[in-house]
Amino acid sequence: MSDSIGITAALGLTVLTLSFPDPGYFGILQENFKPVDTSLSFSLQENSKIRTLSTTASSPGEDLDGLLYVPTLHRGQCPEAAGLIPVNATRRVNLPDTNSINLIALAPWINPSCTLAYMAAAQMDPVKTFIFYLPDNSTAIPPLANNARWSIGDGGRWKTTYRYPVFAISGSTGGLIMQNLAYYSDNVTNMPNGEILSQHIDPRSYIRLAAEVEVSGHNSLPSLWVFLLIVLGILIMIIAVTSFFLQWLQRKRREALRRRVISGEVDIEALGIRRVTVPASVLQQMPLYTFVSDNAVPKSSSDTSTQSSPPTSSPAPLEPPSSKPEAPSSNPNNPNSPTNPIASQPSPLPPADPPLSEPSKELPPHPAPFSQPTCAICLDDFTPYETRIRELPCHHIFHPECIDPFLRQNSSLCPMCKLSVLPADYSPPITNAMVRRERLLRRMRRNLHPHDPPSIREVLRFPRSVVRSSSGAGTGAVAPVLPTTEVPAPVRVRPPSSGGTSLAPPDSAAALRAQGAEIRERMLEAEAARAPVWRKVVGKMWPRLG
């Protein structure tokens, strides 16, 4: 049982005359209740001149209907009603004696005690609602529910005591209905137009007044909810569709970037995404062998070898005390030794590095391409014929126990020269961040250099082209691609002849690269600035494609 639902309010009242057979014989069937021709009988339509006094036990939008009657009071109660209610007004006894019909009580609001007596009497009957009227014959709409006229003096407790809604109509309407309740309370023959009616209607049928109170919320409230639900549904659908579409678009872009990375068009390192690391499979294909001193005096002794010819200049002059194979300089098993760097170098499109294509786990000891006496990570010296070393594609060597964790966990760049150790056709898993970064970078480059696309591309894949050309860098003719900053100074010895010239051309490239780094820095800052949680959640749904 729901208590008062405040939003219910009466909108109008309809009274009409119904004929129906005795439910005792025919049952209470909806189709048995038939309206009597309104030209021959009483009917009344009252719009808007109706007040809602109590909404107890009503529900919004559910119209209240039933047969009209006047509750019967106990003898002695409310003597004032005598003059207001016709003697033969429809009473409970004039209606079928069953509790399965709906009733609507009607009574004048004379004073609190009368009202209480009427409401208590109606409580005994299957009453759907009670309609009061002020016996003043006024045609005006009754006062508001909080008017003192309706006060019973119990602080409104009656509204919960009597579990039906209560309405009030104007005095004149109430009086009119009351008068007609007297006409339609007995046999057909006593009714207005009784003779005509009796020709059409079985005289054993009841002909009584019925009323229907139209209650607000009937259409408006549910439709509001439905409307909201529809809007919500549409919104969710829009969200789902755009989200799906954006995810799809992202996926396409990831795939496109991946293709471009593999084709060498984009250098993923240059995007400045951290934590591009080297997978174990790639790492294991990098040459691993025992360090051999090439006797080149470490560091600053510049004149002994240009780096194109370390093997020939140092055919293992330090005789190993052990029985290791000597003079591994021209070892055919080591495809990595830069035997002919000049020939292989000039083509900008690299053939995949041979040592990486075949799993070369452990190579026989041989000198490193450059003389590097210490591991740059732990600063320990390598011991000839003892220390195992890992050589990166840029030919820098390290202890495997130093470089492997670094490449696996920290970076894919050589710690010495910052060149990528990843094979040219390797693409790390492409993330959406990479796609965004790459697009942003491209757009910024386009804005910075609208007329200069080729050099921009050069910047993009710069590090890789250095890897490819590094082995021949010392020969002067091919120097331009090599940025001076990337030369691992203690190792690579620049021949005096080319020393001066090799500085100039790379400058522009280095400047471009610096510019790239600057852009990257700016973007990193920008990205760090916007990272609240909600943004991430929203980002999952609507990925930024920027």
Next chain:
Amino acid sequence: MAKRIVKELTDCTQAPPTGMKIHLLDEQDIHQWEVVMDGPDGSAYAGGHFKLRVTLPEDYPFKPPVLNFTTKIYHPNVSNDGKGSMCLGMLRSDEWKPPNKIAAVLAMARNLLLEPNTEDAIETTIADQYKSDRKAFEATAKEWTKKYASGK
């Protein structure tokens, strides 16, 4: 990589870089170094003794060390926020190379006292002043040096 740190520390204490005294902040923790750097002659900081904290991350040398001036200093490249953070190009994590040594980093820091890098400044107002009104900059820098860095 504690071995490397020990090695660098030994090198630094046996042959300290010019104008610097280096020791551990706490003998138990080789990741926290304290450096006393003398203001280079010919700079506004001459005569000052600046204390620096060098913090080495767990995965040093893969990650760059962090430099903080614990002595207040008026310099475009040192943050004036009580932390005294110094941002050298080589200390940025994407430019850091493991072969770089702490001694080199410190030498670079000291060089920065001689020649502030206004392009890469943290304190842009100081950098602007350095560029536009060198005299006023040097006056303030000297004053601060006297005020904060003249002790012991």
